Amino acid sequence: xxxxxxxxxxxxxxxxxxxxxxxxxxxxxxxxxxxxxxxxxxxxxxxxxxxxxxxxxxxxxxxxxxxxxxxxxxxxxxxxxxxxxxxxxxxxxxxxxxxxxxxxxxxxxxxxxxxxxxxxxxxxxxxxxxxxxxxxxxxxxxxxxxxxxxxxxxxxxxxxxxxxxxxxxxxxxxxxxxxxxxxxxxxxxxxxxxxxxxxxxxxxxxxxxxxxxxxxxxxxxxxxxxxxxxxxxxxxxxxxxxxxxxxxxxxxxxxxxxxxxxxxxxxxxxxxxxxx
Numbered sequence: 001x002x003x004x005x006x007x008x009x010x011x012x013x014x015x016x017x018x019x020x021x022x023x024x025x026x027x028x029x030x031x032x033x034x035x036x037x038x039x040x041x042x043x044x045x046x047x048x049x050x051x052x053x054x055x056x057x058x059x060x061x062x063x064x065x066x067x068x069x070x071x072x073x074x075x076x077x078x079x080x081x082x083x084x085x086x087x088x089x090x091x092x093x094x095x096x097x098x099x100x101x102x103x104x105x106x107x108x109x110x111x112x113x114x115x116x117x118x119x120x121x122x123x124x125x126x127x128x129x130x131x132x133x134x135x136x137x138x139x140x141x142x143x144x145x146x147x148x149x150x151x152x153x154x155x156x157x158x159x160x161x162x163x164x165x166x167x168x169x170x171x172x173x174x175x176x177x178x179x180x181x182x183x184x185x186x187x188x189x190x191x192x193x194x195x196x197x198x199x200x201x202x203x204x205x206x207x208x209x210x211x212x213x214x215x216x217x218x219x220x221x222x223x224x225x226x227x228x229x230x231x232x233x234x235x236x237x238x239x240x241x242x243x244x245x246x247x248x249x250x251x252x253x254x255x256x257x258x259x260x261x262x263x264x265x266x267x268x269x270x271x272x273x274x275x276x
Contacts, residue, residue: 007148138213
């Protein structure tokens with residue numbers, strides 16, 4: 001960034017994005033808007049990032065570098081493959097712990113061409129909403145905080161804010177699904193998001209471009225909800241889906257946290273090796 005934003009500016013961004021996003025999520029997830037608008041809140045981080053860039057008087061070329069910087073092959077490969085690698089780790093932990101049941105019949109269905117086409121279409125279809133998130137979290141907040149805090153602390157703080165940003169959608173969705181204590185599930189969901197921040201930051205640092213991050217984020221979301229774990233129905237918003245692993249959702253979140261924590265240790269070591 002041409003002008004290093006102060007932590008004070010970053011704090012104003014954090015407060016603004018949380019308050020506005022929470023308000024939008026409350027409207028959407030309480031049914032005040034049709035389910036077709038469910039992804040609307042995901043654009044708030046990007047919209048506010050653009051506003052804050054202009055408030056800081058950063059030129060347009062600085063803002064668009066987040067999508068025009070050269071994408072390194074390593075960052076693109078990482079963005080595409082990481083969700084599948086950690087999915088394998090989560091399958092292993094689920095079976096090893098005895099908490100989950102592997103559904104072999106579902107695996108056969110996931111390998112059929114119609115499902116693969118549907119899967120790829122879904123990943124592509126959610127890319128605009130992934131931009132809405134990633135331009136805010138990795139395109140603005142992470143590079144704003146990194147010069148001040150360093151890669152590890154900046155990633156941790158972005159992960160915490162990113163997790164807190166989900167609070168209304170997590171709480172209201174879990175309440176509607178009736179699959180357990182929504183407060184506990186929301187806290188676990190926040191921890192999952194914090195752990196996920198480490199690989200997405202690593203992906204960003206590899207090229208300083210959010211496009212590989214968008215791909216990683218999108219593949220993660222679709223893989224978790226339509227491939228890996230059996231997901232509960234959220235009335236009026238999402239149908240129940242069968243997954244490769246059947247287990248109570250609270251256990252699924254714990255497995256995600258365990259796998260994410262294991263991998264975060266690796267990324268912390270990588271951050272310490274990186275320059276710039």
